[in-house]
Amino acid sequence: MKEKGYDGVVPVDLSIFGKYNFLLSPESVRAATVEESSILPRRFSVPLFETLELDRGIVYEQGERHKRNKRMCIPSFEQSQSMESFVGATKAELDDLSLSFQAKANDDDSNIDLYAEMRKSALNVVLDVSFGLGKEGASNFQRADELSKTIAEYLERIVALANEIPPLWQISPRLSYNYVRVTDVVLPNLRKLVSEVIEARRLEGEEGKKKRNRADLLGVLVEQLDDNADVRLILFDVVIAGSDTTASTSTAALYLLHQDGNKEWLERARREAEETNAGRDIPLEKIRSTMPVCVSIAREVLRLYPPVPFVGRTATGSGSLLDGKYPVEPGDTFCFSPWFLGRDPTQWANAADFYPQRWLDDPTNGGAPNNFSWLPFGAGLRGCLGTRLGLTEVTLGIARLLVDFEFDFETKGPLPVKYDLTLNLDGVMNCKITSRTPRGTNI
Template sequence: MGIQVWYNISVLPGNKANSGDSRCGGHQISDGEEFEQFINRDFAPPLLKKQIKKDTRDLFFSRGEDWRKMRHIVSPTCSKKLRMMAPLIQESCERLNEKMSTVSNSGESVDVWKWFGLFTMEVILATAFSRDANMQRSSDNPLTKAAASVFQSTTSRSGIRRFEGLIMTLSHFPWMVWLFRKLARQSPAARSYDYLEATALKLIENRRQSMPSVDNPSQDLLQLLLEAHDEDEAGKETSGCLGNEEIVTVIIGTLLAGYETTSNALGYTAYLLALNPAIQDKLTREIQDYYDANPDASLYDAAENIDYVTMVLNESLRLYPPAPSINRDCNQTCAVSDNLVILKGVNVSFPSFLLHRNSAYWPNPEKFDPERFRPGEQSYSPYAYLPFGEGPRNCIGKRLALLEVKMALVSILKDFQFKKTTDTEVPLSLSVGLTMTPKNEIYLNILSK
């Protein structure tokens, strides 16, 4: 019988683990080499692993060489071609502003977390499929309904609790996996997932039969993945590419991974700005000054070039990271230091939430202070800040998520500001699962300038 052991550790510069003094598998290792010992994610207890067949095409849960191949192909797409998706994001930003204008200065308390959830879902569907889901105005179309069903079952607070309860049950009674798998295939969420998969496969076949229009500067994730090839270390394309089923898995995985994490980032940032009006005023001035100097700048350019927008977002992600901890399996016995040896098969948890609020690394850690992230003046340890993980297996959607949030913030704060109300919960109660979400709503007033 296997036993699952969890370690909560932080490997920071200055420790022996980063000084070339550590030994994994009996040999001395240098900076960064530890990654090979902690390459795989895993959320299943040992008994359950024997019953569940891993889908190696899934980028999030794939392991070893299967993960390495897929990541090597997908990574350039998610990091180098974001500007092509910016027009799709901007359309959703404009719809969000239209909604805000209907309640601005009315004194009505708005659940901004819910609004940002609809915005994020719309952006993900647009950037994945180039489909005008128009989620913020109406959710009455099959694709949007299917996505909403899957999102609710996998990322909602109730869905997370059910998932955690299921994992706990199956870890004690692994022989029941076959029964739960059969029942799960009949659930509304499973049928919705099948619809998304069938839709994506149909779109792929249609795209393969026709070339994209050269007159349309925007491209969705589906098109970019169809065009993606492997790259060697010199950045030259090689013959590697993704099959249809692999592309579907990447796209749907991106939908699920990016939905709640991005809406949370927007919700927490709006909340912090409402509680810190001086910082909100400074951010608004920085945005206005940029447009005064660059009146024809696109929303994408503003989001990427206003340093204070990035500083505010980074500080928000420090206080409220998308995931409260990061998990890795140790695949080879590793001596992190003279006093700490991690055995093969042990699951290690890196507690990002605790690291982000640790006074050993952050002066006055509970204070919302974007100046911590002023370019060229950062004094924090890079491994004490892990909102998207770190190393070769960090979040592949990091740049897209940051771009989406920054474009939304610039678009909103050009015309509106957030204000705390009597309905605003201070401090926020948090629900911790696969992600860290507000336990209740985030109510704020929207004021127009």
């Protein structure tokens, strides 16, 4: 659209799919997500999401319930002590992941699906900390492994459902195996397991409560919410947001670094990782300043390959954007694309290139004239709770795996991108791993 001279807000009539207004400039995105967010409070959604219980905890609609839920969640993600719990769990999980990879690297068949492995690892961190199910958590839930496997299948099935061709769930849902599997088996089982976790936490004695850490979101929720369904929906949102973003970004970063044109960045990142002991001994508040190369790589990957390519907001009231220039009526949907904003050549130099140097030169905006050009985590009241945390987790993951392993990906060339609910690298990140050095006392 922008190549044809469009800018600002562009209305597009998609016939039976409705009329949409596309936000093409950072200024228009700021207006919709910050300045006039009260008239665009509802996340664009489809009926399937409600059936699958997606986007209903924190994400769906900005209002009193959203404010209450987000207010409860903020301390578990943004306070320093909470972030330290997450970072500690991330480092411990990376220890386990590295040991697993070391064992596979010593086998004749050392091929792995890196994306699948990173998804498992990221999910473990969320369950360990947000659910309080880790080694240091407040709860010793006996069915934790079953819960983890059920959540993993839930995520796998909803992605498969979104990718169905033809989309049987739209035509006749009961003809779709994935739809039936999710709605009849996986989701009911997941509800049951999560409800058991919630009830176990409600019955927890004082000793259990004392063991809770600041990031133990479930512990916070059971103290403040009486409705188990409300608690469950918030946890569902956190699981999806907290696992897929970290996994896809870390995997994409490692893939890009191992492409021929990026060897310089691979060497720089690995050197920094070795010099900093992969961040293992660095205090949380110093990770980003001490590891600027790995941080810049993470930010550049998020610019080019944001976890969510498209975000929509639906109006519930009347108003306008940009000082009355664009009228808004109830039911209107306004959309922006973090993918497009991150690749807009009017905002970024060499917009299509993987060039982490832009973030070393300008750590705030990467050289873009507007900080609304980089929105992998959204913006405004509806922005992601875990922005700082996600960036830190990716930085540590990149550093640790670069120190321990070489990766030889079967796929070569540009990152094979596919989006469904989020960036999906399923099945295209197979690689052979080689252990770089024996594990020493530092790593």
